[in-house]
Amino acid sequence: MPPKRKGLLQLAQREVDEIKKQVDSLVKDVQSQVGSTEEAFRRCQELQLVAENELRTLKKLTKADELAPVGNYDQRKQEEERRLQYILENLNTLSLELSPPGPSTAAGNVSKENSEEEEEEEDEDEDSNDDDVDNVGNDDKDEKRAVKPPSQSDPRIYTVLSDFKGEQDGDLSVQRGEVLRIIRKAADGWWLAQDTKGNKGVVPKTYLKIGSGVEDDNDDEDDGIDERDGDDENEEEESEVEEEGEQDGEELTDDQDKQSGASHSHWSTVRKSLTEIDATDVLSAMGAIPSGFRPSTLNKLLVEEGATYRGSYYIQPELSQSQLSFRDLFLDPVTGRVRARQVRTCVCFALWNCRMIPTPGVGVQVLSRHIRLCAFDGTQVLSNIHTVRATYNSKSPKTWSFSPKMTGMLPTLLDGDCFLRCNSSSPDLGILFELGVTFIRNSTGERGDLSCGWAFLRLTDDSGNPLPNRTYELPVNGGTPYERDVAVETSVTRGSSVGVFQQMLQARRQPKLVVRMKSANSRTRMQLSLLPDTLLHCLSCVHLLALHRQLLADTLLMDRPTMQNADLICSPVLSTFPVLLDQPDLLDALRGAWLDAETTMSRAQKRDLSYLKQEFVKVYLSSVYFLIHSPALPCHRWADPPSEEHRARIIYATLGSLKHSQYTTGHSGGPEVFVDPLHPQLAFDVTELTFDLLRVAR
Structure with missing residues (x-):
């Protein structure tokens, strides 16, 4: 009998x-x-x-990878991650104790020895010649290696971008412009480094930039005529040193990849980092960005992880462990409606304002001030990342406001009234608020996203009870959510020894985010219970999300021949509705069209679910579905004022034209509007009509 196969966990x-x-x-x-x-x-x-590689592998595991059902999978996986984190912390402490004094060359020597052994296996004649050369004058070569300046192409050489003062034992205090040699890179972002004096300690990687060319250029200019006397000889020596450093860097990277079993070399990434400079790094070096600002962590997740952290991903149905049914989508057999599901956390809150937020320096134009928010447990993002744009008044540049009072319908992008549904059992679950700006550099036209600070609201107290509904003033911290006690701009460090009156003044100058926890009415609570187990979005769109959820349940649970059938489903609404969660102006267009339709309904019609579903499909097809496939509508681009204004004009004009045709024909959603020469459409694609369950289900 063959042995039983073991699961990945x-x-x-x-x-x-x-x-x-x-x-x-x-x-x-x-x-x-x-x-x-x-x-x-x-x-x-x-x-x-080995431990870092195993931790990365463990974080990528999911329940779907297991050969058989595993009880308490998430809890067991988190326990193993905590064990590995504890092991890595012990290894970090042990590494500091064992690291040799003086300039660290242990990693380079090991890599070089390994590379020499591989070369000996490949070509014995060349190695014998190399050994003969190496054996002559070893002492002289050691002296030359000791005084050789760090090569800019060495992936272990980094430049400090900002001053960092060590706060705990083992931290290394560094100053801006200082050149460090990285001994070891840790997964938690704290890297073991050594300065030119031989001091060792850990430094946050966000304070470092690869290479040492920036400060070297400044030193060359300051040294003046004395260093220019032998330009030709120095250039030849520097080119030789750079070539040797590049070869050493390639050997080091290749050896590390072989040891870790990596399938590709990281040297191309290192070389790209040396040749390409991000606009944020340049502005940081120029001092145009206040201290505490960092490249946006949540924006990086949205850009690099694709749809994993977008609302369009979380609105899709989630498959069960067997992948033969759904985990969070069920029908009530009595009423025919979506069965309500209660989750561990369901809260409503409102963003009020932000105070004393520093502004970027000269040379940049701010395109958007906004807050990105998500569910967070201190280590990982647990929901989609939702963005709310702040309104800004030039008379009070350090104050951001949300949900402005305006005539008509408030756009979703400006609406600070939000909800969060999350089924995580983490005791540290809360809402992470990242204050950010999207800017463009005036001199070069480069765009970038900065984090102006972050705040965290834990949703339970120390006893595990939910937070009461009241207003909370949250301190805004600098750095990234994985850094602690980083101040924004020139704010005084908390806990400094000053008088009571001075502490009160300083408290008023500290950046703060004001958030109000609120309760929802019974109708809103009922609609929220129909939504996916994990979702963070705007409260004003709950009724649209609930109707989409009902249509999804009807199509997947009632209209399919069997639960095992996974054929393509003809449903233009289900195939395109998730796009609206990533394009808020189109979501606003649907809200406006549905609001106009509701004003003509009677009370009985509003209570009739079958009638509401039919009307919703008609309104959708005669408004948003038409806009999505219109060639006149430019692609959605974040924080691009000309594009946003152009899209707004097209949406307003198209909806007005469609409404006029609706009044003339007497009904909406008719096929004649799609063949009208006055309303051109993009070339037809079958994906416009088909809902692919296997492709979109989570």
Whole structure:
């Protein structure tokens, strides 16, 4: 009988157990002083690499990867991640104790020895010649290596972008412009570094930029005529040093990739980082960005992770563990409606304003001031990332406001009244608010996204009870959500020894975000219970999301021949509705069209679900569905004022024309509007009509 196959999570647990045994053995050998310190340091670095790779692999695992159902999968996975984090922390501490004093060359020596062994296996004749050359004058070569300046192409050489003062034991205090050699890169963002004086400690990676060319250029200019006397000789020597450093960097990267089992070389990424400079890095070096500002963490997730953190992804149905049914979509057999689902966390809140938020310096034009928010447990994002744009008054530049009073319908993008549904059991669950600006650099036209700070509202108290409905003033921290005690601009560090009156004044100058927790009426609570288990969005769109959810349940749970049938479904509404959550102006167009339709309904019609579904489909097809496939509508682009104004004009004009044709024909959603020569359409694609369950289901 063949042995029973083990799941990926069980294999990961065994790998963690094996890593822990090796770490315990290493600690025991170090305490008993068995073997040399260099050998222990090498073993420690190898274990760090293995543990980091295993942690990355573990984070990518999902329930769908398992061969058989696993009980308490999420809890067991989190336990293994915590074990690995604890092991990495112990290895970091041990690495600091074992690292040799003075300039660290251990990693380079190990990589070089490995590369020399590989070269010996490939070509013995060349190695014998190299060994003969190396054996002549080794002492002189060692001296030359000791005084050789760090090569800019060495991936271990970084420049400090901003001053950092160590706050805990093991931190390395550095100043802007200082050149550091990175000994080890940790997954938590705190890298072990060594300065030119031989001091070692950990530094946050957000303070570092790869290469040392910026400060070297400044030094060359300051040194003046003395360094220009032998330009030709110096240029030749520098070119030789750069070529040698580039080769060493390639050998180091290739060896690390072979040890970790990576399928590609990271050297291309390093070389790209050396040649391409981000606009944010340039502005940071110029001092045009206040201290505490960072590249936007949540915007980076939206750009790099595709649809994983967008509302269009979370509005789709989620498959069960067997992938033969749905986890969060059920029908009530008595009423025929979507069955309400209660989740662990369902809150409504309103963004009020932000105070004392610094503004970027000269040389940049701010295109958008906004807040990106999501569910967060201190380590990972647990929901989609929703964006609310702030209104800005030049008379009070440090104050941001939300939900302005205006005639007509408030746009979704400006509406600060939101809801969060989340089924996470984490005791540290809360809402992460990242204050951000999208800017364009006047001199070059480069665009960028900056985080002006972040705030976190934990949704339970220490006893696990939900927060009461009241107004909360949240301090805005600088840096990223993974940094702590980083001040924004020139604000005084909290806890400094000053008088009571000065503390009151300083408290008023601290950046703050004002958020109000609120309750919802019974109708809104009922509509919220029909939505997916995890979603964060605007409260004004709840009724549209609930209707879409009802149509989704009818199509997937009632109209399919069997639950195992996965054929394409003809439904233009379901195939295109998720796009609206990523394009708020189109969502506003649907809200306006549906509001006009509701004004003509009677009370009985508003209570008739079948009638509402029919009308919703008609309104959708005669408004938003028509706009999505209109060639006159430009592509949606975030924080682009000309594009946003052009789209607004097209949407307003098209909806007005469609409404006029509706009055003349007497009905909406007719096919004749799609063949009218006055309303051209894009070339037909079958994906406009088909809902592919296997492709979109989570």
